[in-house]
Amino acid sequence: MNSIRQQGIGMTSQRTRERLVQRLMEQGIRQVAVLEAIRTTPRHLFIDEALAHRAYEDVSLPIGFGQTISQPYIVARMTEIALAGRKHVERVLEIGTGCGYQAAILSRLVSQVYSIERINPLLSRARKRFQDLGLKNISARLGDGNEGWPEHAPYDAIIAAAVAPEAPPELLRELAEGGVLVMPVGDSLQQELRTYTRQRGEIIEQALEPVRFVPLLDGVVRQ
Numbered sequence: 001m002n003s004i005r006q007q008g009i010g011m012t013s014q015r016t017r018e019r020l021v022q023r024l025m026e027q028g029i030r031q032v033a034v035l036e037a038i039r040t041t042p043r044h045l046f047i048d049e050a051l052a053h054r055a056y057e058d059v060s061l062p063i064g065f066g067q068t069i070s071q072p073y074i075v076a077r078m079t080e081i082a083l084a085g086r087k088h089v090e091r092v093l094e095i096g097t098g099c100g101y102q103a104a105i106l107s108r109l110v111s112q113v114y115s116i117e118r119i120n121p122l123l124s125r126a127r128k129r130f131q132d133l134g135l136k137n138i139s140a141r142l143g144d145g146n147e148g149w150p151e152h153a154p155y156d157a158i159i160a161a162a163v164a165p166e167a168p169p170e171l172l173r174e175l176a177e178g179g180v181l182v183m184p185v186g187d188s189l190q191q192e193l194r195t196y197t198r199q200r201g202e203i204i205e206q207a208l209e210p211v212r213f214v215p216l217l218d219g220v221v222r223q
């Protein structure tokens with residue numbers, strides 16, 4: 001990739017990114033490693049060039065197929081929760097690769113990221129970005145995230161970037177002891193971010209703040 005495009009200029013420059021990080025700190029994001037991952041990941045490369053000038057605003061933006069790239073605050077927040085202050089996190093599963101931004105942030109913080117996307121064209125574009133950015137510890141595949149990815153389970157954390165009426169049972173099954181599932185739960189009108197933590201075999205549920213996500217849908221879209 002063209003290195004000027006990668007570094008960014010004007011509204012996609014390093015200074016613009018610094019302002020975003022400043023804003024996330026003001027909103028309560030504290031983990032230095034998470035802030036550093038946001039600072040060093042070029043979000044403008046995960047969206048259409050026509051929208052790139054808005055990449056470092058704290059907003060969600062369209063990525064095609066009726067989907068969106070999550071707001072940086074929510075990516076940072078879910079990442080913080082998934083890491084739960086742990087120094088070393090081995091394996092994380094993400095449901096809903098989308099443009100790949102959340103996976104790219106995670107790839108800088110954990111050993112291995114597994115990510116599932118149900119819309120094939122989005123998956124192909126995300127994979128290309130991982131390659132261009134040299135992010136080698138992300139495995140992404142086409143699939144229905146409701147079914148998890150049992151081959152690599154158990155996971156220290158699972159992040160779902162799409163809302164469901166309740167946590168998919170298979171995802172809870174794939175949590176390691178001490179592992180946490182972070183996901184929005186609710187319907188199209190009302191949703192809250194929740195965590196499900198596996199402790200001594202039991203699942204402990206906790207409700208956090210209100211959020212807004214696209215729905216977790218069944219099946220896959222090949223074209």
Ligand code: SAH
Nearest residue numbers: 069070096098101102117118144145216217
């Ligand atoms: N992680 C993305 C957010 C993408 S939006 C980011 O970093 O911005 C949510 C994504 O979840 C969409 O791409 C949507 O297609 C996908 N999705 C919805 N239901 C799914 C399912 N059952 N399995 C896998 N992906 C799903």
